[in-house]
Amino acid sequence: MAVWGERLAGVRGVLLDISGVLFDSCEGGGVPIPGSVEAVARLKQSQLKVRFCTNESQKSRGKLVGLLQRLGFDISEGEVTSPAPAACQILKERGLRPHLLVHDDILSEFDKIDTSNPNCVLIADAGDAFSYKNMNKAFQVLMELENPVLISLGKGRYYKETLGLMLDVGAYMKALEYACGVEAEVVGKPSPEFFKNALQVLGVEAHQAIMIGDDIVGDVGGAQRCGMRALQVRTGKFRCEK
Amino acid sequence: MAVWGERLAGVRGVLLDISGVLFDSCEGGGVPIPGSVEAVARLKQSQLKVRFCTNESQKSRGKLVGLLQRLGFDISEGEVTSPAPAACQILKERGLRPHLLVHDDILSEFDKIDTSNPNCVLIADAGDAFSYKNMNKAFQVLMELENPVLISLGKGRYYKETLGLMLDVGAYMKALEYACGVEAEVVGKPSPEFFKNALQVLGVEAHQAIMIGDDIVGDVGGAQRCGMRALQVRTGKFRCEK
CATH class of the missing domain: 3.40.50.1000 (HAD superfamily/HAD-like)
Structure with a gap:
């Protein structure tokens, strides 16, 4: 003691x-x-x-x-x-309009964020929403941007649920970083x-x-x-x- | 000339x-x-x-x-x-039994490979089969192994289809490398x-x-x-x- x-x-x-x-x-x-x-x-x-x-x-x-x-x-x-409220503040300060790759249960945090004509991609722990289709869309948005900005809510490798270890957002952040040749900004x-x-x-x-x-x-x-x-x-x- | x-x-x-x-x-x-x-x-x-x-x-x-x-x-x-036939040769030589995260259209290449009780993970360009559920299963198999072996058929960032650029297996390889703290062996x-x-x-x-x-x-x-x-x-x- x-x-x-x-x-x-x-x-x-x-x-x-x-x-x-x-x-x-x-x-x-x-x-x-x-x-x-x-x-x-x-x-x-x-x-x-x-x-x-x-x-x-x-x-x-x-x-x-x-x-x-x-x-x-x-x-x-x-x-x-x-991270989500912190990210919203950053988005507003920098005039960023995100393409969101997030879980439905967190969408409400972005209610007041302009997501039209995206000029960045924001990813969070999307769970099952990390489908190939959704990841590919995020990738394509980034590749179309002259100055690609990728914001990741955390960069955890995995977390534990009662049933076992679960892949966290960091793994998907690394996937997009590699595919697009960018470095993500981590909020969290x-x-x-x-x-x-x-x-x-x-x-x-x-x-x-x-x-x-x-x-x-x-x-x-x-x-x-x-x-x-x-x-x-x-x-x-x-x-x-x- | x-x-x-x-x-x-x-x-x-x-x-x-x-x-x-x-x-x-x-x-x-x-x-x-x-x-x-x-x-x-x-x-x-x-x-x-x-x-x-x-x-x-x-x-x-x-x-x-x-x-x-x-x-x-x-x-x-x-x-x-x-890459698939080359990978099969490596699997046989090293007594590796893969958990396969691949597209259905390439499963036939692994017909003669023992996939029971996996002691490695093999990923390929799985397309839509790169779901969160399938990625998480591959991650969990690797995390359970004492000596995790991850084999990736290529490590491309993306390729082009007629409709646009598509995420390739390399992005998902990086995701698993990061989550599991391993380095993949690239075949291809x-x-x-x-x-x-x-x-x-x-x-x-x-x-x-x-x-x-x-x-x-x-x-x-x-x-x-x-x-x-x-x-x-x-x-x-x-x-x-x-």
């Missing part, structure tokens, strides 16, 4: 990943990871500031939070930093801007915060590069051998 | 790419590229040895040759070097073994041969690295700007 006391000295804020840390998702719902509902409750009763920092891009924040509430978590939409973890935004809303400095996640690259590496501390849980996609 | 005479001095054999050089494919068939039927006929009437060297992995050799014959080309199955152009095999069957040395193709990496670069000459046509996927 003394070691933990040292490691956590000065921590005032906690950023919590969601998938693989709070729950494992499955078709149509999810299952809380044992102890996680109670852990969130205890954190919120403590002196620590808490924010949820997720790369979830298959569901809108509203749907995700609704699901977590039904599973027993004390969480509200305003406590969640997720491990992008420093994304962590900084979450910290700003939380009102703590990087050195006062700890990120808790199951992804060694997206959560742990990304947070550490921002000057935060980080802790990798042994749930979700955690695998001993890698 | 004097320049061409010098460039082609000592050439005894010609390797011809098929898609984008002889014809552009489309759903259910294809369209010959103007002049190509006559060019093949003239080459075959000349003193030059001719072989077709393709990365076609959506159709079996039999189906491809049947289509080309219907389009008017003088071509037979024995004149074609393609630009693999040196593949070119060497074609040259051996043709009975000419590398310095006596020229490769004609529309892919600057797969055809031209690959052939040059084997000591062959190469010529890029301005049909198929050729694009001035890239």
